[in-house]
Amino acid sequence: MFARIKEDIQCVFERDPAARNSFEVLTAYPGLHALMLHRLNHRLWKWGLKWLARFLSHFGRWLTGIEIHPAATIGRRFFIDHGMGVVIGETAEIGDDCTLYHGVTLGGTSWQKGKRHPTLGNDVVVGAGAKVLGPITLGDGVRIGSNAVVVKKVPAGATVVGIPGRIVAKRAEEGEKHARRKAFAEKIGFDAYGTTQDMPDPVANAIDCMLDHIHAMDQQMQNMCKSLKALGMELDVVKLPDLGVCEISASQDPDKLGENTAETGTKEAEEEDSVK
Numbered sequence: 001m002f003a004r005i006k007e008d009i010q011c012v013f014e015r016d017p018a019a020r021n022s023f024e025v026l027t028a029y030p031g032l033h034a035l036m037l038h039r040l041n042h043r044l045w046k047w048g049l050k051w052l053a054r055f056l057s058h059f060g061r062w063l064t065g066i067e068i069h070p071a072a073t074i075g076r077r078f079f080i081d082h083g084m085g086v087v088i089g090e091t092a093e094i095g096d097d098c099t100l101y102h103g104v105t106l107g108g109t110s111w112q113k114g115k116r117h118p119t120l121g122n123d124v125v126v127g128a129g130a131k132v133l134g135p136i137t138l139g140d141g142v143r144i145g146s147n148a149v150v151v152k153k154v155p156a157g158a159t160v161v162g163i164p165g166r167i168v169a170k171r172a173e174e175g176e177k178h179a180r181r182k183a184f185a186e187k188i189g190f191d192a193y194g195t196t197q198d199m200p201d202p203v204a205n206a207i208d209c210m211l212d213h214i215h216a217m218d219q220q221m222q223n224m225c226k227s228l229k230a231l232g233m234e235l236d237v238v239k240l241p242d243l244g245v246c247e248i249s250a251s252q253d254p255d256k257l258g259e260n261t262a263e264t265g266t267k268e269a270e271e272e273d274s275v276k
Contacts, residue, residue, distance in 0.1 A: 004039070004076070008032060011077040015099055030064035031080030037063075041070035072106075075122070082128075089117035095140070096122045103129040109151070110134075121156065 012025050012032060019025050025032060037060035044053040053070035061067045065084040068074075072088045075096040080086055082102035088094070091114070092106040100106075104126045108116035118132045121139045126132060127146035138144070139156030150165035158167045225235055 005036065007077060008035060008079075011079050011097070015079050016081060030066060031083040034060055034064040034066035034068060034080060034083060034086075035074070035078055038068045038070070038072070038074060041068075042072070042074075045070040072117075091115045091135070092117035093119040095120055095124065098122070098124045098126075100126045101128040101130075101146070105131045105133070107131065107133050108135075118150075 009022055009025050009032070012029060013019050019029075037056060041053040041057045041060070044050075044056070050070070057068060057070050066080060066086045068086075068088045069090040069092070071090045072092045072094070074088075074094045075098065077097045078094060079099045080101075081099065083100075085103040086100055087105045087107060089106055089108050091108070094106075098120055106118050106120075106126075110116045115135045117135065119135075119137045120126075120132075121137070121142065123140055124138050124142045124144075126144040127148070129147040130144045130150065131148070132138065132144065132150045134151055136151065136153045138150070138154045139158070141157045142154050143159040144150060144154075144165070145159070145161035147163070148161050148165045149163045150160055152165070154160055154165075154167065160166065161168055228235060
């Protein structure tokens with residue numbers, strides 16, 4: 001028992017840089033308190049003392065803000081960070097070296113008896129506020145993003161984000177194609193790569209496709225102009241408008257925007273008078 005407690009304390013130091021000493025962890029970490037109470041309650045549940053196990057789990061919920069059903073199966077080196085609002089259902093199974101953050105729910109989707117809560121493999125991390133629902137399995141090494149809602153099986157090593165949860169992967173560098181996208185994005189005044197190059201963002205992926213399409217159109221137009229010049233046609237050089245104000249990160253003062261609009265209208269009026 002003492003060896004298991006020592007192991008639980010050590011895993012806190014490994015996963016929480018705020019932990020300073022063993023005394024602090026033992027006295028001020030509700031996740032550890034909830035886990036210790038659950039180990040006692042789980043043993044009582046197996047011995048058939050179900051009411052006592054439920055009563056003590058209820059006391060543990062009042063003390064820590066973490067609700068763990070006594071029948072839930074939890075492996076070694078389990079860590080609940082912060083912990084407030086964590087709910088772990090009756091038929092939930094958690095492997096070794098798993099981590100849950102505050103607000104996580106391992107819940108059921110059915111009122112029928114039997115297996116109705118998730119099974120987590122080893123080394124699974126579930127972010128704050130995430131909900132993992134139903135008798136599904138999360139493979140070893142799975143990462144669940146904050147506030148995701150997961151209702152389907154997740155293979156080992158995958159990362160899940162969003163509502164409903166979807167499997168994503170880190171953006172892979174694509175050599176020449178990636179460099180071309182980046183150069184063209186800088187050319188038109190858009191820098192999606194400064195903030196999302198390592199994020200599995202579906203919006204960024206859509207922008208990538210748009211950049212590829214625009215680049216292809218731009219290249220095609222250049223080829224057409226070269227061909228027309230080769231045939232002896234004179235083409236007017238059109239200066240492309242400045243796209244600096246179209247940057248997503250640009251924040252304009254409404255008053256200045258009004259002034260710019262007024263100035264533009266005045267210039268247009270002057271040009272019309274000169275034409276007349």
